[in-house]
Amino acid sequence: MKNLENGLSRREFLSNTSKAGLAVSLVGTGILSACSGEVKGDSKAILATSFSQTPLAYDFSALAPHIDAMTxxxxxxxxxxxxxxxxxxxxxxxxxxTNKPLEDLLANISQYSTKMRNNGGGHYNHELFWKVMSPNAGGQPEGQLAEAINSSFGSYETFVEQFETAAKTRFGSGWAWLVVGEDKKLAVGSTANQDNPLMDISDFKGTPLLGIDVWEHAYYLNYQNRRPDYVTAFWNVINWNAVSDRYMAAI
Incomplete structure (x- = not known):
């Protein structure tokens, strides 16, 4: 093949072909896919979620003091x-x-059991949660994501206020989200328990770009009943590059 003659190894060719096939299959389901950088050696599709737990890309203590190692x-x-x-x-x-992405299952979750809803949602939500956090993170988004936030909310500060309100006022257990909708506009909202905006049963819909877990197990050891303090600390660990990659894939 010409590509091989130009220095592309057989392994690289097969790897790229596999990724292209995954992208085509996800486009068919309405989920755009791209390939992220390496996470513990494996190239991951940005918007596609595995049915198994992904190894954590950083140490348990890496997000301290904002999220402690024991938590x-x-x-x-x-x-x-x-x-x-x-x-x-x-x-x-x-x-x-399971040849189809988990996102397909969530989009039709009303056809499945409560067990599937709770655990499919719980797995998806946590897999996203780990990916949008990282050590030495924080700051503010840049580039097209920053422009989209300003366009959708008026300013970054207004977005932060709305996101924090969604997280702080979610009654009981649940999640707060930044999503991109079918109109490519960004929106903030929350869901109860382990529901998420991909689910057909959710009143708040969109492709999740950022999510914060506000179940008590996510913060209670360090913050006790001070959920607002945990929500404020979350900005220090957000990996805006990962969130931006999700945004670009989603649009």
Whole structure:
């Protein structure tokens, strides 16, 4: 092949062909895909979520003092791992086609059991949560994402206020989200329990770009009942590059 003659190895060619095939399959489901940088050696599709738990890309202590190591360890190894395991059980019980992305299942979650809804949502939400945080992060978004935030909310400060309000006022357990809708506009909202904006049963819909877990297990060891303090601290660990990659893939 000409590409091989130009120095593209057979392994690289097969890898790129595989990625192209994944992208085509996701476009067919309405989920655009692109390939992110390496996370522990593996190239991941930006918007496609695996049915199994992905290795954490940083140490449990890496987000301290904003999120402490003990909370991260319990959260990842107990809560999130439990959702992944229970999702696997539900998949076997309900004969789910795992050749399609998890996002397909969530978009039709009304056709499945409560077990699938709770654990499919819980797994997806946590997989996104780990990816949009990183050590030495924070600051503000740049580029087209920053422009979209200013266009949709008027200013970055107004976006922060709306996002914090969604997170702080979500009654009981749940999540707050920044999403991009079908109109390519950004919006902020929240969902209860482990629901998310991809689900057909959700009143708040869109492609999630950023999510914050406001279940008490996400913050109680360090912040006790001070959820607003945890929400404010979250800005210090947001990986805006990852959020921006999700935005560019979604539009």
């Amino acid at each position: 991260m360890e319990i959260h990842y190894t107990k809560h999130a791992a439990g959702y992944a395991k229970n999702l696997g059980d539900a998949i076997g019980e309900e004969n789910v086609d």
